[in-house]
Amino acid sequence: MSDRAPLDRCPGLLRPFLADDGALVRLRMPGGRVATSVLADVASLAGRFGAPVVQLTSRGNLQLRALPSPLPPAFVEAIEATGLLPSATHERVRNIVAAPLARELDPVVEAFDLALRANPRLAALPGRFLFAFSDASGSVLSERWDVAYQQLTSSTGVLYAGQLGREVRPADAVGAMIGVARRFVESAPEGAWNVRDLPDDSPVFDGLDPRAVSAAAPLRPGVAGSDVVCRVPLGMLTAEQVDVLADVADTVVVTPWRSIVVPGGADRADTLLRAGLVTEPEGPWARISACVGAPSCRRTTVTTLDLARSAVEMVASRQLTVEHDVHVVGCERRCGTGTSDRVLVAPPTVDEVVTALTAPAEQFHRGEQ
Ligand code: SF4
Structure with missing residues (x-):
């Protein structure tokens, strides 16, 4: 059994964390996929109500801080209007990272998010529980996920829970991931936050065998095919940078590495660099x-x-x-x-x-x- 405190303090819009500089809220975006128009709305609200930056977290989420406490209803309503809070009950459990360059994963990430929200019992998952989706590259499998699915081909893939796994066809991936999460909720001892806190004989591991996970290193900034990976200095995205991003792409991908993938943005890397984003792999x-x-x-x-x-x-x-x-x-x-x-x-x-x-x-x- 884990010896961690049972109190889950992961923040959300409906349950902000009170820091020394004011209230802090975290907004989840499954797979980091987000429309730049939504990012612009969030950046505008940050400037209007709190610190004028949008923080990128190490799980590919957004954070706004230095907000009034309690949160003004106008702020909460405006965030809800962006569509970033599709479920009040499951807000803090929608922690899903996905390989940023593998947009073919978008349908399975979306289907998984829908299935997660549709299962009332999964609202009880800890806020620290992390789901990951990857392709054959192994991108994002470097992170501290609890349950992961790696699609290897159009018809093959592997489900992982901790260091164990089994082959699962892509068509069955969502159901298999939900099944593991459900068994975690049903069987995890009090105080267990993550799969790594579970005993070896936990029902979560039923049917799984030891499997080595082949993880890719985090993406470095720079051009990747027709895309460009932009590191955001200190993870603090400004409204001006969001405006430039919106000028280049309709949708971007926030990574777990304080960077943003701009699909089709390779030709505009100079523009993004001038906005203060980092588009080269080296340098401080x-x-x-x-x-x-x-x-x-x-x-x-x-x-x-x-x-x-x-x-x-x-x-x-x-x-x-x-x-x-x-x-x-x-x-x-x-x-x-x-x-x-x-x-x-x-x-x-x-x-x-x-x-x-x-x-x-x-x-x-x-x-x-
Ligand atoms: S690591 Fe930094 S942000 Fe986290 S509790 Fe310590 S001082 Fe605060």
Whole structure:
């Protein structure tokens, strides 16, 4: 049995989290797929009611913060009008990532979201429970999902729960995923948040055998075929950047790596770069991320975002070569760590962040995890 606190505090629109800078809401978009017109509406509401940025989370969701508490009814109604809250009961369990470049997965992601919302019992899933859909590339299987489906061909695929799996045809994928989620709700001991918290003999694993998961590395910024992957510096998307995105594409894909895939946007990469988005795979903004830190979060006095910005400036002024993904956090909760290869917990100086970005392993020790 998990020893985690049973209280599930994952925020949503209908259950905001109260941070030091005000109320925080999280908006789910299955597979990260979202119309740029919706993003524009959300960015406009962020500027009108709270901090004027849209935060991208490490699960491909959106967050708005520094909002009034309680939330003004006008704000809640306006968010509902965007279509991002199709279910009040299942709001916080629609945590679904999908391979960002594999748009052929869109129908199965949509069908799964519908099936999830149609099952009243699945409203009891923990807010931390994560579903993943991938193609043969293994994209997003690098994340800490609970249940995943990997479609290998048009007629074959594998369902995974933890390190176990079985072959499932694509036509049966939605039902099989829902079945695992239902067994989790029915059998997980109190305090279990995730599949990894379950005992080996849990009914969740019935019919599954040990299977190695072949995961692809997170997408780096840059052109990918006719698409372009844009990293959003520190995951803070501005209304001006959303306007540029909307000028390039009707629909984009928010990834779990604080980036946005712009379908058909390869030819407009320069335009997106001028808007402050990162369209090259290397450089400090392509490699650094941070939790929100002080003064927004009461758990630290470390201004993580400022440290990250200063480190980027220092790297540029010294013309250093950045070779490592670094995530700066203010405390041991390590929010938003994702797959960064170096996590710095409350680094005391900018120099320490620069060293993490640039130093080879033998010269870098403190804080590496
Ligand atoms: S890692 Fe700590 S300081 Fe950073 S946002 Fe999370 S709780 Fe706050």
